[in-house]
Amino acid sequence: MRVALALARRGLGQVAPNPAVGCVLVQYDHEGGRVVGRGWTQPGGRPHAETEAIGRAGKESLGSVAYVTLEPCAHQGHTDPCADALISAGIKRAVVATLDPDERVSGKGILRMKRAGIQVDLGCCNRQARQLNAGFLATRETGRPHVALKVATTFDGKIAAINRHSQWITGPESRAYGHLLRSRFDVILTGSGTVLNDNPMMTCRLPGLEKYSPIRALVLGHRKIPFDSKILSYEHGPPTLVYLGYKHSLAEDNVFLKKVEVCKVRCDTFGYPVLSEILADLVARGITRVLVEAGSRLNTAFLKAEGVDEIHWFRASTILGNDSIPVIGDLGQDNVEKLRRFSVIEQKRMGNDMYELLSKQANG
Ligand SMILES: NC(=O)c1ccc[n+]([C@@H]2O[C@H](COP(=O)([O-])OP(=O)(O)OC[C@H]3O[C@@H](n4cnc5c(N)ncnc54)[C@H](OP(=O)(O)O)[C@@H]3O)[C@@H](O)[C@H]2O)c1
Structure with missing residues (x-):
């Protein structure tokens, strides 16, 4: 078996x-x-x-x-x-x-x-x-997709210096494995903060596996992103799905509309697209496995919405200190009984980094 x-x-x-x-x-x-x-x-x-x-x-x-x-x-x-x-x-x-x-x-x-x-x-x-x-089973059993976070942090759980400079926290082995992971998901989803800071392509660029790059999805908040952002390029597959709250004015912009597929969903009280609606839309498109590669704001939003089933955590042997950006922001947990609990499913050394796969506990 x-x-x-x-x-x-x-x-x-x-x-x-x-x-x-x-x-x-x-x-x-x-x-x-x-x-x-x-x-x-x-x-x-x-x-x-x-x-x-x-x-x-x-x-x-x-x-x-x-x-x-x-x-x-x-x-x-x-x-x-x-x-x-x-x-x-x-x-x-x-x-x-x-x-x-x-x-x-x-x-x-x-x-x-x-x-x-x-x-x-x-x-x-x-x-x-x-x-x-887990992706197929989740869509059949709960109607939502399987959601994984992929994070690359320092040993003390930071993703960027205070000036938001972050490339590269982990080593080449971790980054290559991160690309392999991308090829095993149906969509890679990120936030506008990551696009504005890093301008990533969000594709699988391992030699021989380029054609296995999944669809890309971007969640916008209030800010606009440049039209020439790499995530909007057509070279690698279908147009990027861009999720907006109904109140966002971006969809009125014709140049932008030509480059992406705009998906409007309900907004929450802060004007952000409701994450459960984004996930439901992805399921309706036949997607079962979602890889979130975002900064601390979207990571936090997914955790708060209880929307994270597993975490692929790449941890470097470096320390940035408290005056830097954490991988997860405030969750408003005032006592340890409310901890979100995960089990370690896999652990591997990758060059000078550690890779851990964490799976949400049933009562986590
Ligand atoms: N090491 C890693 O694993 C990793 C991975 C990705 C990114 N990063 C780093 O993360 C930093 C960016 O972090 P970030 O937190 O700004 O980026 P982010 O999480 O990718 O994007 C956050 C932005 O998404 C928008 N948004 C849409 N819906 C939201 C919601 N429900 N909740 C919160 N925000 C929502 C907001 O845009 P508006 O502000 O326009 O409203 C928000 O500022 C960069 O330095 C980047 O290098 C690190």
Whole structure:
């Protein structure tokens, strides 16, 4: 199943609104197991992982064990249901990591295989499979996307000096990994403060992965940004989505309108676009995984709105001190019982930096 999960990861950022699934077919004999087919969800969401694995295994599918990271689908879409494909291929056992909550599947794929006489075991690597498909699962279970913050800080949690100078806090290894992360999300979202200070492109620029740059989204407040900001350039994919509150005057500006897709949403009492409405609009566009790469103001707003599911934290071995910009601003927490709690899921040394992946605790 761990191999199937690694295959599934290849689809992240490429398959939304579909899930990224991995499937491995194994033939067992007295000498042990032999992988006869491997598959993962293809860009755009089709073909599905199971069909890919069966196609590669050919006749060797017959009598094999299928390890699948998500319950095989049971409904007729553009292609036949994957549960039927596994039945027709003659597999004898299916090991499934987690159920598909989509109401067209939700247990029906398992039932279909059981009724055809296949032994089905559910729950192997359930936690890892749910984490991998957190975007797809969140949209189906809660109607909102999976939201991750990506932050690069000094050891004492600062993102910029008091003069707002910030490039580069972390080293080249962290920055390269940050670009890889971008390729695994459906959208990168930032705020006007970051655009005004750094003028970033917000693309994946790892050699060979440039075409996997996700859509870019920008949340504006009261200030305007220059028309020649790099985030507005067309060179790397579709026009940037620009979120504004209804009261913002920017949409009346024709030059700006030509360069971006303006998305107007309701404003909060401070005149800022309501974040939950932005997330709902992104889901309506088929987006399941959102990477927020912003400064402390937008990071804080997302945390306050309880909108952060995980944090990718790159921590350099440097110190800036209190007279600098923190990664998170005031949250108005007056007692430790209200702490936002995260669990450390992964930790890696990256050059002279540390990378940690934090996942929000269920009661966090
Ligand atoms: N190290 C890192 O991980 C990292 C990543 C990104 C940026 N940065 C650094 O962060 C600094 C910029 O920080 P920042 O806080 O100014 O930038 P930001 O968080 O990217 O953008 C903040 C701006 O977004 C607008 N906004 C829209 N909706 C908002 C809401 N609901 N709540 C708050 N603001 C909202 C406001 O614009 P108006 O003021 O126009 O109303 C606000 O000033 C730069 O120095 C940059 O280098 C560091």
